[in-house]
Amino acid sequence: MTPALLTPGSVLLPDLAAVYWQGRRARLDPAALGAVERAARRIAEVAAGGAPVYGVNTGFGKLASIRIEAANLQTLQRNLILSHCCGVGEPLPEAVVRLILTLKLVSLGRGASGVRIEVVRLLEEMLARDVVPIIPEKGSVGASGDLAPLAHMTAVLIGEGEAVFAGRRMAGRAALEAAGLQPVVLAAKEGLALINGTQVSTALALAGLFRAERALRAAVVAGALSTDAAMGSTAPFAEGIHALRGHRGQIDVAQALRALLDGSAIRDSHREGDERVQDPYCLRCHPQVTGACLDLLRQAATTLEIEANAATDNPLVLEDGSVVSGGNFHAEPVAFAADQIALAVAEIGSISQRRTALLVDPALNFGLMGFLTPEPGLNSGLMIAEVTTAALMSENKQLAHPASVDSTPTSANQEDHVSMACHGARRLLAMTQNLYWIVGVEAMMGAQGIELRAPLRTSPRLERALAAIRARIAPLREDRYMAPDMAAAGALVAEGALEATGADLLPGLS
Incomplete structure (x- = not known):
């Protein structure tokens, strides 16, 4: 089946139904990549600057007042993913997970999230090669994003967690390697961009x-x-x-x-x-x-x-270059x-x-x-x-x-x-x-x-x-x-x- 070419902002229900019912693969319209790159450059500028910006060079949630040094920004994003992998219960159906990956791809393709092209490409290739993350069904309250389930999705992108590939459940890194893929090292804000969002709720x-x-x-x-x-x-x-x-x-x-x-x-x-x-x-x-x-x-x-x-997700890079929570x-x-x-x-x-x-x-x-x-x-x-x-x-x-x-209320009443x-x-x-x-x-x-x-x-x-x-x-x-x-x-x-x-x-x- 020819992969669906998705234009962020204009994706229609029949496109998504084909992903769910037929397992149709999806790729972003190349025309969307310019906006993705511009937002990624803007986040890199913010990360290198002196002003505190939530989720880029600060802690998260109730810890947003804590400033993070530039040398620790990659560790900050990795820790965010690992600490948020708190889902429980049975894995979500594979058809739903493919829909989650597709929706996250479309959302990042709007060019407001600040992730690099490498992240988008890995999501596309996971869909193309049918690397399906194991996402436990329970753990999201549907605000601040579907944090726990999306963290389990993102864990596979960084070589952690678990996934199904070729009908076998295995470690996330092993699944990527078996599919001929390599994990990414998350840059500033990328972990937050991947786990903030409503894609699990929306896919379900x-x-x-x-x-x-x-x-x-x-x-x-x-x-x-x-x-x-x-x-x-x-x-x-x-x-x-x-x-x-x-x-x-x-x-x-x-x-x-x-x-x-x-x-x-x-x-x-x-x-x-x-x-x-x-x-x-x-x-x-x-x-x-x-x-x-x-x-x-x-x-x-x-x-x-x-x-x-x-x-x-949050914060978002607006068209004027401002990064706003x-x-x-x-x-x-x-x-x-x-x-x-x-x-x-x-x-x-x-x-x-x-x-x-x-x-x-x-x-x-x-x-x-x-x-x-x-x-x-x-x-x-x-x-x-x-x-x-x-x-x-x-x-x-x-x-x-x-x-x-x-x-x-959750997260010490920050997310109330x-x-x-x-x-x-x-x-x-x-x-x-x-x-x-x-x-x-x-x-x-x-x-x-x-x-x-x-x-x-x-x-x-x-x-x-x-x-x-x-x-x-x-x-x-x-x-x-x-x-x-x-x-x-x-x-x-x-x-x-x-x-x-x-x-x-x-x-x-x-």
């Missing part, structure tokens, strides 16, 4: 966003399957209803549902003589709920695209975006779970057998599959509590308000995995219900979805060991197989 939030979008697209397909399986009405999806409200996401989801159900013989069979006046909300209000979730994801996407292009490392925008994504993920799963509950309930599923088994009683059918989705839905509700409203963006974003990985299972089980049940309507057939679009499901999960005719089916249902969503059957029907996040 972006991963959650991309995964949530995939699950939402699959949920639209699964919801259409459920609607047809339950002989639901398509009248609530009429274009005029949604135009009168005006929300873009609602309009988009309704349009996709109309297209997915178009041509269904099941739907045509009950247009006349159906005594139901209205379907339950989980069918009738699908566009309103899932569309609102789509709008929420789009809002978060706007924030995260801006943040992905931002210079977020600020607070761009505070990840409050990312924390809010992560909370928005979490709310959307919880609600997509909540309404999907209610559709599964409807499908297994003979009082609500319009003539289907209880628990979608041809012989209920002797067989329990999909009874406990629905219970599992209820457990997952409830867990996501608990995880959706906003992280951004939490704060605690923090965003909690990093773990607020990290929880999205677990939440979206839960959502994959919820939506996958709904699709499995929708397929079962539609097939129980035979000889009536569903729409051509949904026949494609049925084929994708049946390629992995056989029809349930009698009780069997269900765990592989549950795993396969989640994989249908996680790998994009279900989304693909209607991918052209729903506009993206931009």
Whole structure:
């Protein structure tokens, strides 16, 4: 795959999605290197001068009043990295770490951080040769930068820490050497530039966003399957209803549902003589709920695209050459975006779970057998599959509590308000995995219900979805060991197989 050429300040979500989903490598647009060099020269001038400048020739945080002699500036930066490698927990997924490296590359490429070209080049080559630092998942409060996790990333650049190369976990220096690379010796401010920043929080939030979008697209397909399986009405999806409200996401989801159900013989069979006046909300209000979730994801996407292009370390070299301390490392925008994504993920799963509950309930599923088994009683059918989705839905509700409203003072009260963006974003990985299972089980049940309507057939679009499901999960005719089916249902969503059957029907996040 040809490496993506990234222009700092203009990187788009699809570029970052390709890094996450396909592992696409990234390089900086050479046009950005002039600004990088100018900022590095300015930091070198400051370091050689007599005036104290935070992080260049002073200590850090509460120790900022302590002046550091020029002879100790390299040691200062090295000590900063080693002392901040305090992360704990499991390593972040490799796909997330590649995204972190890419975002740090883009941020440094803005030409405001003061690092030398050698640092930028090493980041590029680590991406190109797939040297993936081991970054423990926990330790950042989302302010002053994602200090601990970014320190673990930076440790590999200086030949410390650990990394994965060619499928093996090894010491950072060994990983660089195996890839034909050499560590750098950090100059003035470079360690601080590498660990100040929101790149870990932003990468985790972006991963959650991309995964949530995939699950939402699959949920639209699964919801259409459920609607047809339950002989639901398509009248609530009429274009005029949604135009009168005006929300873009609602309009988009309704349009996709109309297209997915178009041509269904099941739907045509009950247009006349159906005594139901209205379907339950989980069918009738699908566009309103899932569309609102789509709008929420789009809002978060706007924030995260801006943040992905931002210079977020401290101090920053401004265009006039001044070196100014600020607070761009505070990840409050990312924390809010992560909370928005979490709310959307919880609600997509909540309404999907209610559709599964409807499908297994003979009082609500319009003539289907209880628990979608041809012989209920002797067989329990999909009874406990629905219970599992209820457990997952409830867990996501608990995880959706906003992280951004939490704060605690750190660093001897110097850093006295923090965003909690990093773990607020990290929880999205677990939440979206839960959502994959919820939506996958709904699709499995929708397929079962539609097939129980035979000889009536569903729409051509949904026949494609049925084929994708049946390629992995056989029809349930009698009780069997269900765990592989549950795993396969989640994989249908996680790998994009279900989304693909209607991918052209729903506009993206931009």
